[in-house]
Amino acid sequence: MGQSEREPLPSSDPRLPPGQRRQRGWPALHYGPVPRFKPLTWDFQVFGATASAEKHSWDFAGFTALPRTTVRADLHCVTRFSLLGNEWTGVPASEVLERVPPAPGVTHVMVWAEYGYSANLRLADFADASAVFATHRNGEPLSAEHGFPVRLVVPHLYAWKGPKWVRAVEYMRADRRGFWEERGYHNLADPWREQRYSYQEEPGDGPLR
Ligand SMILES: Nc1nc2c(c(=O)[nH]1)N[C@H]1C(S)=C(S)[C@@H](COP(=O)(O)O)O[C@H]1N2
Ligand SMILES: [Mo]
Numbered sequence: 307m308g309q310s311e312r313e314p315l316p317s318s319d320p321r322l323p324p325g326q327r328r329q330r331g332w333p334a335l336h337y338g339p340v341p342r343f344k345p346l347t348w349d350f351q352v353f354g355a356t357a358s359a360e361k362h363s364w365d366f367a368g369f370t371a372l373p374r375t376t377v378r379a380d381l382h383c384v385t386r387f388s389l390l391g392n393e394w395t396g397v398p399a400s401e402v403l404e405r406v407p408p409a410p411g412v413t414h415v416m417v418w419a420e421y422g423y424s425a426n427l428r429l430a431d432f433a434d435a436s437a438v439f440a441t442h443r444n445g446e447p448l449s450a451e452h453g454f455p456v457r458l459v460v461p462h463l464y465a466w467k468g469p470k471w472v473r474a475v476e477y478m479r480a481d482r483r484g485f486w487e488e489r490g491y492h493n494l495a496d497p498w499r500e501q502r503y504s505y506q507e508e509p510g511d512g513p514l515r
Pocket of ligand 2: 335382383384385465466
């Protein structure tokens with residue numbers, strides 16, 4: 307067999323973090339049922355340690371009227387699939403921070419979704435320019451199973467840190483584990499460092515369990 311007939315070596319995509327493989331199509335992955343969107347009662351709340359000490363809330367029209375951005379980013383699921391080259395459009399997380407400033411001393415946020423799903427983030431991860439409350443992917447509104455009307459996308463962390471069906475952001479003066487972080491997943495969740503499981507945590511990576 308001539309050299310030219312050999313199979314090329316599988317070239318690994320530099321966008322793939324260690325231990326991840328590329329996914330074609332878009333699987334839906336979540337714990338529990340898909341919530342139904344109720345436009346009349348839907349709100350997006352910001353509570354906890356706000357600078358004003360007041361809770362803030364937007365209704366659907368108010369939230370979707372906020373300034374928007376489009377972020378091109380990959381999604382990495384801890385179950386090892388990565389969805390490369392998505393375009394997420396929505397409200398930057400930094401916009402929420404600007405409109406409802408956190409009190410001095412806030413270090414973390416908890417992002418809350420329907421049915422009590424939650425994910426904790428360091429304030430710096432949440433404030434990152436790529437973190438977006440997405441309403442659209444690749445120009446299409448999200449479907450119900452992918453988080454309609456709003457999901458958080460934090461591209462530099464494993465995707466469980468991005469709740470679908472977001473309803474609230476809580477400002478916190480100390481770290482606290484979210485839904486998966488309480489159930490054995492890593493508190494920080496950097497896919498480039500393969501921070502998958504809480505047993506890999508080093509002192510200082512998270513609150514005591
Ligand atoms: N509310 C909620 N958001 C969630 C989850 C969930 O169980 N509930 N799963 C997370 C996980 S583990 C992943 S990989 C992504 C999957 O997003 P997708 O279903 O749009 O592919 O959603 C994240 N957001
Ligand atoms: Mo995931």
